[in-house]
Amino acid sequence: MNLSHKIGKLVQPLTYRRAWRRAQRFIFPLPVEPLLASLDQERLRQIQQRYARSSADYAKYADVDRWLRINRKRVQDLKLNRSLPKHVLDLGCGGGFFLFILKRLGHPVLGLDVDQFPLFTELLDLFDVQRVVWRIKALEPLPDLDQKFDWITAFSINFNLHYPAERLWGPAEWDFFLHDLQRHLAPGGKIFFGLNPTFGGHYHTSELRKFFIDRGANVEREQIFFDKGLRF
Ligand SMILES: C[S@@+](CC[C@H](N)C(=O)[O-])C[C@H]1O[C@@H](n2cnc3c(N)ncnc32)[C@H](O)[C@@H]1O
Numbered sequence: 001m002n003l004s005h006k007i008g009k010l011v012q013p014l015t016y017r018r019a020w021r022r023a024q025r026f027i028f029p030l031p032v033e034p035l036l037a038s039l040d041q042e043r044l045r046q047i048q049q050r051y052a053r054s055s056a057d058y059a060k061y062a063d064v065d066r067w068l069r070i071n072r073k074r075v076q077d078l079k080l081n082r083s084l085p086k087h088v089l090d091l092g093c094g095g096g097f098f099l100f101i102l103k104r105l106g107h108p109v110l111g112l113d114v115d116q117f118p119l120f121t122e123l124l125d126l127f128d129v130q131r132v133v134w135r136i137k138a139l140e141p142l143p144d145l146d147q148k149f150d151w152i153t154a155f156s157i158n159f160n161l162h163y164p165a166e167r168l169w170g171p172a173e174w175d176f177f178l179h180d181l182q183r184h185l186a187p188g189g190k191i192f193f194g195l196n197p198t199f200g201g202h203y204h205t206s207e208l209r210k211f212f213i214d215r216g217a218n219v220e221r222e223q224i225f226f227d228k229g230l231r232f
Pocket of ligand 1: 091092093094095097112114116120134135136137154155156157158159
């Protein structure tokens, strides 16, 4: 079997999974327009005007239409647009786009993030999404959140990067973190992480990939999905 054949065999399941997800998004649509229309248009306009000329990287999140579309896909791929109400905690929730959509679908939601970017606070207010202000640190537990969650999510995360050393969290930090998350998870709860590309342009190391799989995750490129909970 030649190399291209071998690579083809490897990518096929991934290609099928992606095509299947695309098909499901088509079969179970989640229109963005009613979500947008439900917002206070005057407040949204004011926010967008304020950030229109900002050169700050995070000003891109003022494009609410674009980020709602990105997060609509996340909601659909996790099938939360066709699920009974679930308590969802989103770590590093940013402006709260993902949680806003979930809230509109009837899910009770809570965000957790640092309070660093005023735009995120303004968007969370606009979306009426509640956020716990907290900085996630390696080997330190999350605060008590007074409830258990059916889902804990985190998208495009960067709390797992050590600065200024530019080092990724390794299995020791992740193991601590997952044990701590277990404390906040309801029975049967699920965890989903969408990793960011890291300093070397990779999502994780092979050691970390094995670690996640040993803990019960399905790993698909940047997506780490504990769909049957954690295994210790
Ligand atoms: C790239 S943004 C992604 C935002 C959002 N999850 C999304 O996908 O649109 C990363 C987010 O993680 C937050 N964040 C970074 N380090 C964090 C930490 N140590 N603890 C909590 N939040 C953190 C940032 O404030 C920011 O909101």
